[in-house]
Amino acid sequence: MMRLRYAFAAAGFTLLLWQGIVWITGVPPFILPSPVRVGQAAYANRVLIAENAWVTACEVGLALIIGTVLGAITAVRLAASPRLHRLLTPMLIFTQAVPVFALAPILTLWFGYGIASKVVMAVLIIYFPVTSAFYDGLTRVPAGILDMARTMGGTERQIMRRIKIPHALPSLGTGLKLAAVYAPIGAVIGEWVGASKGLGYLMLLANGRAKTDLMFASLFTLAIMTLLLHVAVTKVSDRLSRY
Amino acid sequence: MQAPAIQLSGSYHIDGTCLFAPIDMTLPAGEWTCVLGRSGVGKSTILRLIAGVRCEGDFQGEITASDGLPLVGRVSVMAQSDLLLPWLSVLENTVLGARLRGEVPDLQRAGNLLEWVGLARHAGKKPDSLSGGMRQRTALARTLMEDRPVVLLDEPFSALDAGTRADMQDLAAGLLKDKTVLLVTHDPAEAVRLGHQIIVLTADAAQPWTPPSLPPIRDQYAPETVECQAQLLAHLRRAQ
Structure with missing residues (x-):
């Protein structure tokens, strides 16, 4: 509760400072609109913003689900097979060396202007952190527990299912928290490159028509969505960490 | 045996x-x-x-x-560290061996063993809520459950x-x-x-x-x- 109060106080202070700068400098609204003007634009365009926000939310939600499932499966496979790990890890690291944003035009070419290219873009961004965090947890089970499990005659499959995966769930939660922040970035970049819907598209459209207030309104909507997603994922992550 | x-x-x-x-x-x-x-x-x-x-x-x-x-x-082993899995209850930790072998655990026998080590009333608790002695007694019950x-x-x-x-x-x-x-x-x-x-x-x-x-x-x-x-x-x- 106290943290929430501080967050509101900090937000209020920032808005006041922003409004103050606009008043004092007299900067034109198409360069920097005042927060009041942004609020008015957000209200006036609420239906338009909501429609586009829904599209972005769908892209992010789908990417989170697909990226998490793919990342978790990869991590389990890598942890189950050291040979596969030795084979795939250099490739995974190499894919991270390629700036994923640079792939956005190709993805749009391959998957079209619809939701698919944005989902693929966001999945590519979150796949590695999820895989890496979960794999880390799977391979950090104390040796004593694994020795005991093997002395008991445990099969590798059951050891994975009953010991390694539960032990690694808090690490998966950490990966999910990162993914929740990265996924909207991927979706919006995808929308910038080629889209007819979504908050990224709306921001680009507003910017091109010098509707800076609408662009800011879209930006804040995206930020609020990301924050809400982060809070939700943190709750899930905390539940995973609570044994 | x-x-x-x-x-x-x-x-x-x-x-x-x-x-x-x-x-x-x-x-x-x-x-x-x-x-x-x-x-x-x-x-x-x-x-x-x-x-x-x-x-x-x-x-x-x-x-x-x-x-x-x-x-x-x-062979069964009991170490200095109790090696209890924190996400499992005392009872589930006791039958861990059977679960890891993919067998159906004998919960009746596990209950009896927990009775012997004085933990019958704590069977549903997680290890975090137990004292050091109780945790080691759980580990002993798990060792006995293996019946090696x-x-x-x-x-x-x-x-x-x-x-x-x-x-x-x-x-x-x-x-x-x-x-x-x-x-x-x-x-x-x-x-x-x-x-x-x-x-x-x-x-x-x-x-x-x-x-x-x-x-x-x-x-x-x-x-x-x-x-x-x-x-x-x-x-x-x-x-x-």
């Missing part, structure tokens, strides 16, 4: 350095053997070798059971307070009767109280130490027990 005697003979090297020279050691069938020695002399390594779990070094020798059968699947003829104990009571440790020694001695037990310990009092056979391990040899004539579990205040403890402690200090 009849508990076999275990014969270990051989030497152990890590990166070319000898941890212990060729030694011969017999764990008599259905009895407790307590192994003492300074830290790093290889007590836990012997336990790991018998348990058949991975070791860093190279063992040259052999480990055999008196019945000629392999030891795999006939050979039980290897690696300083399982060393982290407990004196009173709880004595209680756990009584409990373990009663419940592990007729099993071939190897207890690795740093505590001469514990070895003298529990051991049918006591072995002092040095880098050169596994020397037997004559325990008191009374059978275990011995009265720790009996003059013969106290005398044996004192002499054993003096011997260990000299050996260091």
